[in-house]
Amino acid sequence: MAMLGYAGQILKIDLSTGKIEKEALTPELARKFIGGIALGAKLLNDTVKPNTDALSPGNVLIASSTPLSGTALIGSNKTDWTSKSPLSGLAQTATSGDFGANLKWAGYDSMVITGKAARPVYITIFDDEVQIHDAGHLWGKDVYETSDELWDKYGDTCTVFCIGPAGEKLATISMAYTNKISTAGRKGSGAVPGSKNLKAIVVRGTKGLRVAHTKELLAKADEIYERYLQDPLLKRWMDLGTTISVEQYSREGKVLWKNWRESYPADRQSSRFSVQQFMEIRDVSIPCLLCPLGCKVLYNVREGEFTGLETLQSCNMGAFLSYGAKFDLSSYNQIAKCHDTANRLGLDTVEVTCVLDFLIDLQEQGVIDEKVTDGIKLERDIDTLLTWMPKIANREGFGNVIADGYTGVFTALDQEVAKYAVQRRGGSLDIDTRGIFGVEAFGIAVGVTGPHATFALGPTMIGGRDIAWLRRYCLRMGMSEGELDSVFSDPSGFNVARLTRYVERWNALLACMGICNRAPLARLYSLPLITELYSLCTGLDLEPTELLSAADRCVVLLKLFNIRQGATRKDDYIPERNFTEPLYILGEESRMRDYYETRRLTREDIKAFIDDYYQERGWDKEGVPTRKTLTELGLTDYIEP
C-alpha cells in the first residue's frame, strides 16, 4: 500500500538501455530524506560516481516532488531539480516549476534519468505508462515550438519539460524549461538533458493523492489561505510580481552594470522601467499549478517597437537586472524581445548577460579587440544581445566560446582575463559582496551549489536590520537557544557566517517541502507549522528537530557530492576584484564592509568567516564534514574509510 502523502515510488529511466524501473520509496527513506531536494541530494550521491563529467552518461537528471506538493497548501508545489552542473562542476539544484505535482499525481515522488539515448528522444509519463519516443522531429526546435507541439499531441493538462537549441548544443549556460516559463535552474540545466539526447519530458498524473488527515489538513490550508489574503501587499504582488522591488533596488543602488563596477543610474530606471511602464506591457498572470499569487506574467507588446510580441516572463526583476540595466535598453518592449529570444533558445539569461557584459568590459579596457569577437564590437545595446544569443546557442564563431560561460572565455583567451571577472566556479554572482554584506553575500562564497545563493536568501537582503528583528526571524527558522547564542554573541551584533549556516538550513527545509521563496508565500510558513503539515500529509510524526536534521542532511550530502567531484576549500571564495576594487554605488565609493558598515572586510576576515561557517556546520578546516557530524546526521554510510 502506498504511503499517504507520498506517491510511494521512484521512477528510474536509463536512456542508454531503455530500461524503466519503479522502486518503492520506503518509509525509512521518506523519514530520513523527506522529499524534494534532500531526496534529490541522496539520489545524486548514490547515482553519480566521483569525478564524473557532467555531460557524460554518468550524470543524472533528477526531478523530485515533495510531501506537501499536489495538495491544497498554497505555494508548496515546487519541483526540485538536481544534477551535477556542467558549468560549475558542483551539485546543481533548483526549486522551480510544477512538474513535480503532476509527477506525484502520476505515482512518483522522484524521477531519476541516467545514461544517454542513441538518438534524440522524449519521454512520456502517464501514470503507470512510461514510454521513450523518438524526438527526431523535435530536435532543433525551440522551447516554445517544442512545448506547443507536445501540448497539441498530448493535451494541455500535461506538464511539458524541454530544452531548446542551447541545451542540444551542450551550452553550459543553457537552461531547461517547464511549461515554457519555469526553469530547471541555472548553470547548464539545459545541457544535462541535451547530453543525454533527451529533448523533452511530458507528464500527466491522474491518480491523484491521498493524505493521512484530510479534514485537518484542509482546515490548516484554509487558515493559511486566510492569512495569505490579509497580506497588505498582496494586490501589488499579484500585479507586479518581482517587479515590486525594482524601484527600491534601483534607489538603493543595488542594480549593477558595467561588469560589476557601478550601479545603474536610478533616473534611467525611473524613466524607462517604471511600474507604470511595466503595467503597459503586463498582460495576464501565468501562475504555477495551484498558486494564488501568479507572479509570473505574460508580456504583451501592444504598441511601439516589437508590437505584437507575446512572451512569458518568470522573473520580471531578473529580466530588468539582466537585460534592461546591464544592456542599457530603452524600454520593456526591448526587454520582452530579448527575453523571448533567450527563452526560445533555452539560454540562461543571467550567465549570457554577465559574460557578454564582462567581454564588453574587456574591450573597453583594451584587453581584447574586435577580432576576438568575430570582428564585431560589443556594445551595451539590444543589437549585441540579439546578435549574440543565437550565435551562443548555436555555438557559431566566438559564440562557441561564450556558450561555455566564463570558463570557456578564460580557456579560449588567457587565464589572465579572469582577474576582470566577478565569478565563482565559472558562475556569475547574484549579489555583489561590496554592497550589503549579509548572509546572501557570504552565501555566494560557500554555497554548495555555487555562487547562485540558492539557500542563503533571507533576512539580510535589506541593510541595517536591527538585532531584535533578526532574532525574531531566527526563531521562525526554528533556531535553538544554543544556536542563537552562537550567532548573536559576536561583538558586532551577529556573526554573518554562523547565521548563514542556519539560513541555509531553513531554505533547504523549504525546498524539501516545495515551498516557494516568494515573500507572500514563504512567510506564511514556520517550523512548527511545517512540522504539523508534514504529519497531517504523511501520518509520520517527526519532531521539528528531525525535519531540521533532514534539511542539514541535504546540504551535507550536496557538500559531500562536491568533494567527491574534486571540490576543495579553495573553491569557497569571494572574487578577488571584490577585495581590490571599489564598487560605485550611486556615485559613492563602496568597499566590502560588515553588515552594519562598521569596518572594512579583508581577505583575512573572509578566511575567518569561512572557518566560522565550517565550524558551525561541524566540518573540518578543509570544509569536509567530520565523522562526528556524519554520524549525528545518520550518514555513516558516507564516511570515507
Place this chain on the structure above:
Amino acid sequence: MTVAKTKEKRAGKEFPILVYPEKCTGCRTCQVRCSVRYLGEFNPFKSYIIVARDHGKRTTSLDFTDDCIWCGYCARFCAYGALVLKKSAKSGKGSK
C-alpha cells in the same frame, strides 16, 4: 453520485457562482479543492469542475459536471476572479 442524488442536493438552490472564464489562469486550485472535499483525494481529474486550458491561445473554458451539487466551495479559492460566489450564496464556510 447518482443523478437523483445530485438533483436532490441541488433542489431549491440557484447556481451560486458567477463564472468569468476569461479571467481563469488555469491554476486548477478549484479542481483540487473540489476533488478533496467530495472524493477525499487531491486530483483535478476527479473534480466536478472542468478546467480546460488552451496553453497556445491562453484561454480557458470552465464547465461543471452533472455531479456538481452547486455548493460554491470551489469559488472560495479562486484568486483570479474567474469564479465568484454570488452574494446571495455566501453563507457557510470552512472545510467539510
